[in-house]
Amino acid sequence: MRxxxxxxxxxxxxxxxxxxxxxILFGMPIIQVLLFGFAITTEIKDGKMAIxxxxxxxxxxxxxxxxxxxxxxxxxxxxxNYSEIEKSFKRGSIKIALVIPEKFAxxxxxxxxxxxxxxxDASDPNxxxxxxxxxSGITNSFAIEKRLVPEVPIKIESKMLYNPENKxxxxxxxxxxxxxxxxxxxMMTSITVARxxxxxTMEILLVxxxxxxxxxxxxxxxxxxxxxxxAFTILMLGFLVFGMxxxxxxxxxxxxxxxxxxxxxxxxxxxxxxxxxxxxxxMMSLMGLMLPTILLSGFIFPIESMPRILQILSNVIxxxxxxxxxxxxxxxxxxxxxxxxxxxxxxxxxLLFILMTIKKFKIRME
Amino acid sequence: xxxxxxxENLTRTFGHFKAVDNISFNVEKGEIFGFLGANGAGxxxxxxxxxxILEPTSGKGKVAGFDIITERNKLKYKxxxxxxxxxxxxxxxxxENIGFYGGIYGLRKREIAERTKKMIARLQxxxxxxxxxxxxxxxxxxxIAFSVATLHHPDIVFLDEPTSGxxxxxxxxxxxxxxxxxxxxxxxxxxxxxxDEAEYCDRISMMVRGKIAAMGTLDELLHKHAAKDMDEVxxxxxxx
Amino acid sequence: MLRTVRHIxxxxxxxxxxxxxxxxxxxxxxxxQLLIFSYTANFEVxxxxxxxxxxxxxxxxxxxxxxxxxxxxxxxxxxxxxNDGLKLMEQNNVDVILSIPQNFGKNINLGKPxxxxxxxxxxxxxxxxxxxxxLQNVVLxxxxxxxxxxxxxxxxxxxxxxxxxxxxxxxxxxVFMVPGILVMLITMTSLFLSAMNIVRxxxxxTIEQLNVxxxxxxxxxxxxxxxxxxxxxxxxxxxxxIAFFWFRTPIEGSIVMLYLFTIVYLILVLGIGTFISTVTExxxxxxxIAWFFSVIFILMSGLFTPIESMPVWAQRIxxxxxxxxxxxxxxxxxxxxxxxxxxxKQFTIIVIYAVVLNVLAILNYRKTSG
Numbered sequence: 012m013r014x015x016x017x018x019x020x021x022x023x024x025x026x027x028x029x030x031x032x033x034x035i036l037f038g039m040p041i042i043q044v045l046l047f048g049f050a051i052t053t054e055i056k057d058g059k060m061a062i063x064x065x066x067x068x069x070x071x072x073x074x075x076x077x078x079x080x081x082x083x084x085x086x087x088x089x090x091x092n093y094s095e096i097e098k099s100f101k102r103g104s105i106k107i108a109l110v111i112p113e114k115f116a117x118x119x120x121x122x123x124x125x126x127x128x129x130x131x132d133a134s135d136p137n138x139x140x141x142x143x144x145x146x147s148g149i150t151n152s153f154a155i156e157k158r159l160v161p162e163v164p165i166k167i168e169s170k171m172l173y174n175p176e177n178k179x180x181x182x183x184x185x186x187x188x189x190x191x192x193x194x195x196x197x198m199m200t201s202i203t204v205a206r207x208x209x210x211x212t213m214e215i216l217l218v219x220x221x222x223x224x225x226x227x228x229x230x231x232x233x234x235x236x237x238x239x240x241x242a243f244t245i246l247m248l249g250f251l252v253f254g255m256x257x258x259x260x261x262x263x264x265x266x267x268x269x270x271x272x273x274x275x276x277x278x279x280x281x282x283x284x285x286x287x288x289x290x291x292x293x294m295m296s297l298m299g300l301m302l303p304t305i306l307l308s309g310f311i312f313p314i315e316s317m318p319r320i321l322q323i324l325s326n327v328i329x330x331x332x333x334x335x336x337x338x339x340x341x342x343x344x345x346x347x348x349x350x351x352x353x354x355x356x357x358x359x360x361x362l363l364f365i366l367m368t369i370k371k372f373k374i375r376m377e
Numbered sequence: 378x379x380x381x382x383x384x385e386n387l388t389r390t391f392g393h394f395k396a397v398d399n400i401s402f403n404v405e406k407g408e409i410f411g412f413l414g415a416n417g418a419g420x421x422x423x424x425x426x427x428x429x430i431l432e433p434t435s436g437k438g439k440v441a442g443f444d445i446i447t448e449r450n451k452l453k454y455k456x457x458x459x460x461x462x463x464x465x466x467x468x469x470x471x472x473e474n475i476g477f478y479g480g481i482y483g484l485r486k487r488e489i490a491e492r493t494k495k496m497i498a499r500l501q502x503x504x505x506x507x508x509x510x511x512x513x514x515x516x517x518x519x520x521i522a523f524s525v526a527t528l529h530h531p532d533i534v535f536l537d538e539p540t541s542g543x544x545x546x547x548x549x550x551x552x553x554x555x556x557x558x559x560x561x562x563x564x565x566x567x568x569x570x571x572x573d574e575a576e577y578c579d580r581i582s583m584m585v586r587g588k589i590a591a592m593g594t595l596d597e598l599l600h601k602h603a604a605k606d607m608d609e610v611x612x613x614x615x616x617x
Numbered sequence: 618m619l620r621t622v623r624h625i626x627x628x629x630x631x632x633x634x635x636x637x638x639x640x641x642x643x644x645x646x647x648x649x650q651l652l653i654f655s656y657t658a659n660f661e662v663x664x665x666x667x668x669x670x671x672x673x674x675x676x677x678x679x680x681x682x683x684x685x686x687x688x689x690x691x692x693x694x695x696x697x698x699x700n701d702g703l704k705l706m707e708q709n710n711v712d713v714i715l716s717i718p719q720n721f722g723k724n725i726n727l728g729k730p731x732x733x734x735x736x737x738x739x740x741x742x743x744x745x746x747x748x749x750x751x752l753q754n755v756v757l758x759x760x761x762x763x764x765x766x767x768x769x770x771x772x773x774x775x776x777x778x779x780x781x782x783x784x785x786x787x788x789x790x791x792v793f794m795v796p797g798i799l800v801m802l803i804t805m806t807s808l809f810l811s812a813m814n815i816v817r818x819x820x821x822x823t824i825e826q827l828n829v830x831x832x833x834x835x836x837x838x839x840x841x842x843x844x845x846x847x848x849x850x851x852x853x854x855x856x857x858x859i860a861f862f863w864f865r866t867p868i869e870g871s872i873v874m875l876y877l878f879t880i881v882y883l884i885l886v887l888g889i890g891t892f893i894s895t896v897t898e899x900x901x902x903x904x905x906i907a908w909f910f911s912v913i914f915i916l917m918s919g920l921f922t923p924i925e926s927m928p929v930w931a932q933r934i935x936x937x938x939x940x941x942x943x944x945x946x947x948x949x950x951x952x953x954x955x956x957x958x959x960x961x962k963q964f965t966i967i968v969i970y971a972v973v974l975n976v977l978a979i980l981n982y983r984k985t986s987g
Contacts, residue, residue, distance in 0.1 A: 139788065154776045
């Protein structure tokens with residue numbers, strides 16, 4: 012036990028000696044959560060718009076002011092003719108253009124309707140569809156207001172469950188936490204072990220009376236602590252700064268976080284048994300782990316929209332399951348009865364990684 | 378003009394610490410000048426100033442006829458340098474390393490090829506031109522590093538603890554190389570903390586706590602301090 | 618003194634290509650990632666699981682449900698009660714619940730207003746918004762039909778919207794993401810490689826030897842940069858070929874201009890990398906700092922999320938983000954065929970950045986210590 016403690020002490024000293032890395036390890040989650048919470052949003056608003064008003068009548072002016080006061084659009088340019096539309100798009104200064112025809116909304120009486128042209132920059136399809144649909148919503152209610160059309164009899168009474176204010180930070184906090192835990196646990200462990208291999212100290216450890224399992228535990232324990240501190244920081248930020256709810260059981264949440272850290276650590280160890288140098292370990296964890304974790308986990312992009320083959324592939328990304336678990340517990344307040352399947356998958360994955368590591372290790376010793 | 382190094386009142390401080398404290402000395406052309414001292418006596422700081430990679434706090438100096446403060450870049454063509462840290466690229470072959478360093482000093486391809494051939498013959502290394510440095514034994518590497526450092530025929534070569542961590546036989550062979558270089562007219566400025574290596578030098582200076590405590594030939598120093606070897610001289614000086 | 622630079626370049630190339638694993642990572646990884654991730658980056662919402670509670674069972678309500686089904690966005694889930702629906706939502710098996718009230722059909726026929734209740738899982742706010750939108754459209758279309766059939770009009774009067782989607786009429790998200798992901802991959806590879814480069818020479822000690830040679834600072838930095846500029850261009854070419862032949866991404870603008878911007882941008886990124894390299898002591902440190910900044914730069918670049926939607930202060934910060942301008946230009950030139958005049962502002966900014974950062978890197982690389 013005493014040798015084990017001495018060993019762990021050494022590992023902690025290694026980590027705390029490098030102040031800059033430490034600063035990044037602790038600063039990173041804070042900055043990322045704050046950025047995601049305050050600055051980055053998938054919501055579309057303030058769409059830059061150009062209007063070509065050929066009518067210039069009272070109706071068209073009221074129509075324009077209805078659009079600009081909606082909050083969804085910013086009027087960037089008042090155009091004089093059609094050819095200016097393309098120029099503005101090519102400069103990238105607008106995202107959508109609206110052309111109001113001559114005699115707009117005059118003589119609408121019977122079957123006549125005024126046709127407005129909406130041209131969206133669809134090089135960003137999400138932006139284009141959203142802006143077009145905002146605009147059609149505004150146009151519709153304008154027409155109803157001005158009694159140009161009979162009122163629609165069906166009204167939707169909407170209720171947003173779990174996230175009534177529609178904050179994107181509720182999506183991002185679990186995502187950022189997942190990425191940080193992955194980074195600290197998998198990447199850092201794989202690099203430190205690869206480093207010991209590189210400078211040859213791993214051999215010395217292996218011939219020491221410590222059992223290989225103890226060595227591995229000693230190596231990962233400090234990172235487990237670091238990861239827990241990071242998870243706690245992120246949760247507190249989400250909780251205090253962004254008003255994230257904490258509906259479910261805290262103990263269950265803690266256990267699930269612990270489980271995911273174990274999964275990541277075992278993955279890191281597995282990588283380090285494969286990679287021979289620090290550089291390779293870094294590139295492997297960075298390129299091979301970070302991007303899939305960001306893109307295939309449902310953190311930013313919905314998995315349902317991906318091609319079938321990638322949906323299947325996403326099942327092997329532990330982060331996907333962890334994000335589901337975290338959201339379910341924190342936002343929906345469900346218990347283990349609902350997330351047992353995901354929990355089991357994470358536990359199974361960890362076990363698999365550990366078995367693979369042991370096997371790799373044995374081959375090397377023989 | 379036979380002085381390759383002329384130094385006057387050279388001083389370098391780091392904060393309040395005087396690493397090199399007002400030293401003055403000259404080195405003649407073709408000399409093997411031993412720069413002795415314990416670890417931390419200021420040898421490396423002095424060498425860094427003489428090779429133009431560290432600016433003196435005060436004082437002045439000339440190496441190979443160029444001012445060490447104002448004519449650094451011209452100076453660098455005239456000097457060679459080999460540090461205690463290994464300086465060849467492990468992931469390049471011998472030939473590629475030579476090609477690179479030779480190229481930096483502006484040698485032509487033909488010159489490089491010629492000198493490489495000569496060098497390999499002199500070191501009796503056989504057919505290793507296309508071997509990665511990583512695969513060459515340590516003792517050889519040190520000799521190769523020295524040869525590469527003198528490839529561009531500098532006026533003077535600075536060797537910073539070139540033999541530390543090397544076995545006695547290799548050390549002896551290494552000194553043979555140094556003699557050969559001196560015979561060809563290259564001045565050698567060598568630092569070491571092996572006091573016994575002092576006897577290989579034409580002249581010795583002994584640094585203690587940033588100052589030059591003694592300077593002269595081996596016999597002069599032994600006589601002056603009534604000592605039987607350099608170790609004793611060193612101990613006497615260090616106690617002062 | 619270009620001969621000196623050439624010697625450094627030759628040496629760097631030899632070192633890069635000697636390590637076969639790294640060569641594989643430098644070229645293989647980005648290609649695989651471009652191929653895979655271009656498919657993942659997609660905000661489109663499909664296969665929405667909807668549970669409809671029909672408390673009316675009139676012909677009108679059945680017709681309404683058919684309309685929802687026919688829109689192709691929704692998949693109906695069959696459960697008995699509203700509470701079952703809520704439970705399924707807890708388990709992520711239902712995204713939205715719609716409840717049709719009693720007398721729905723009767724009210725419609727009488728032209729009386731009627732309310733339908735919609736409950737959406739809003740954890741993913743974007744998705745929830747889109748679901749709302751889809752439903753709203755179905756409702757609009759349905760009610761318009763009802764009104765026109767009642768008052769026996771052929772067409773509904775009012776304001777009609779005739780919408781066009783320029784530059785990407787099929788609304789293919791890949792068209793938008795492929796150039797963006799290409800930019801991200803080039804940025805990351807170049808940044809990481811250059812950030813670790815000089816540090817590596819520090820770690821193995823060869824930098825000391827180089828410091829006493831007559832190499833000048835700018836020769837050294839230039840010699841170090843050039844191989845990575847060339848690697849970056851090779852990678853960009855590879856990516857462009859994949860974009861064009863595999864993803865059929867249009868390249869409307871001038872290819873010469875794409876390369877011109879890419880070269881300047883690469884010099885800029887390598888300047889950042891080299892700067893990092895001069896202020897760190899180990900490769901691990903360099904890697905972390907590079908990672909830290911690339912995450913922030915990429916997230917705030919408009920690559921995945923629109924810059925316009927960020928708060929004003931964040932947009933001002935993003936104005937300092939060089940990646941933003943490059944992504945902007947690549948998308949403008951590739952997808953819209955913008956000309957040099959259109960993007961001259963971005964070009965000026967990238968050039969200024971490239972110069973400033975490289976001068977900083979050169980100044981900060983000290984051949985003389987202390």
